[in-house]
Amino acid sequence: RLPLYCLHFPLLVICSKCTCSQPGLPDLSIKTSPMTLLACAFRYGREDLDVIGVSFRKDIWIKRIQMYPFEGTKPPNTPIQDALLKKAGDQGHPFTFDIPVHFPCSVSLQPAPEDAGKPCGVDYEVKAYIANEEDETDEKVDKKDTCRLIIRKIQYAPNQLAAGPKTDLNKQFITADKPIHVEASMERELYYHGDPIPIKVKVNNETSKVVKKIKISIHQITDVLLYSVDKYDKCVLNEEFADQINGNSTFEKEYRVTPLLANNKEKRGLSLDGKLKDEDTNLASSTILLPNMDKQIQGLVVSYKIKVTLMMGGGLLGSLTLRFESLHFISMSQ
Structure with a gap:
């Protein structure tokens, strides 16, 4: 059981940060580690056309975090994370992603009514999974063994407004x-x-x-x-x-x-x-x-x-x- 909670939806560019909490992890052996991944990608073709090894998806940025055991300095929990951890218990593992502010916002090109599949555009996806290989960033994980969540990064207006044209x-x-x-x-x-x-x-x-x-x-x-x-x-x-x-x-x-x-x-x-x-x-x-x-x-x-x-x-x-x-x-x- 691998539930995933995202605390900011949509993702605000003024915060430039996505904070998520991951409770309910199963018992883990020494050779497995719970991982989270945040990917910013640009899709310019339908999924059903991803054939003969040709992908119509280009990853702009990928960030991985090992949730347990955590490596490096752990950032302090937010009040919402603390509230979720009370419900999740010892198996809850909070994590935080910092996204560079110059990265693109979520945009989709509207398809025609008869078009099928995912539209062309930029999206952000948070994925949680159990890694079986240590330090293997290219490990292939089956879709049924992952938990995915699409989030949006949006741009808010600045406080100072310039004169009009x-x-x-x-x-x-x-x-x-x-x-x-x-x-x-x-x-x-x-x-x-x-x-x-x-x-x-x-x-x-x-x-x-x-x-x-x-x-x-x-x-x-x-x-x-x-x-x-x-x-x-x-x-x-x-x-x-x-x-x-x-x-x-x-x-x-x-x-x-x-x-x-x-x-x-x-x-x-x-x-x-x-x-x-x-x-x-x-x-x-x-x-x-x-x-x-x-x-x-x-x-x-x-x-x-x-x-x-x-x-x-x-x-x-x-x-x-x-x-x-x-x-x-x-x-x-x-």
């Missing part, structure tokens, strides 16, 4: 002496999942032409880095506003839009936070690249952009692009 566009027509000036801006560069995103649009129309409507779209861009150089550009929101701007007039308005996974369930290749079956899964967080960080190790790099487009009777006037970040909100209690 701003961009402008001057459109000159051959038949007009003066241009149309368009400006789009955001209050800050970072927004939380599920929150409305305000976008301020200013137009100074010094021509006789009429702007018929304004279109706002939000795109998620995912760069796949490990196995190839692929790029997915998915529109997660597309709204049109029937605001007419007459010639020789000015216009200013704030639009509020909210991109949601609920409106994009059928889009293949969309990046999501962690496992697809989690009820709290949402659109993937923006990848935060720290200074001197190896971009390749991230596996999937996610970013977002907003396009503001003005439409005229004769077609497209022009588009402006604003880049922003979308992350999880963490309260003071957390």
Whole structure:
């Protein structure tokens, strides 16, 4: 009997630590040792295609801990570990993993409804097993003799928020002496999942032409880095506003839009936070690249952009692009 408890789910990057307790181990002989393993891996193919020795899974990072007898300096137990140990008794063996903060967050690419098997993405797996070979890191352990638990590593927003982006566009027509000036801006560069995103649009129309409507779209861009150089550009929101701007007039308005996974369930290749079956899964967080960080190790790099487009009777006037970040909100209690 080999139960496994994970105390932090999902795994918070602000903690950069996964703390687990392992109770209920059987009687062990001298030649066996209970082990735990935490693996960060990138999967880019279906499991049923892992044939003729070709694997579609690449391990980014693996850490092993021998729980008993413990080697080295044992870290102090957390209050939750102490509570679990009271129930587990002498056969409970707590352990702690420290994950480097620059490692990737859990991301999955949403498959099509007809797709089968595990999706492409980055995941973290905790595995407990009984090692029969001493100091044998490549020992093959049967799946039925292991206890596995998938955890998520997610990114929370920093406390300090930078000022938002701003961009402008001057459109000159051959038949007009003066241009149309368009400006789009955001209050800050970072927004939380599920929150409305305000976008301020200013137009100074010094021509006789009429702007018929304004279109706002939000795109998620995912760069796949490990196995190839692929790029997915998915529109997660597309709204049109029937605001007419007459010639020789000015216009200013704030639009509020909210991109949601609920409106994009059928889009293949969309990046999501962690496992697809989690009820709290949402659109993937923006990848935060720290200074001197190896971009390749991230596996999937996610970013977002907003396009503001003005439409005229004769077609497209022009588009402006604003880049922003979308992350999880963490309260003071957390």
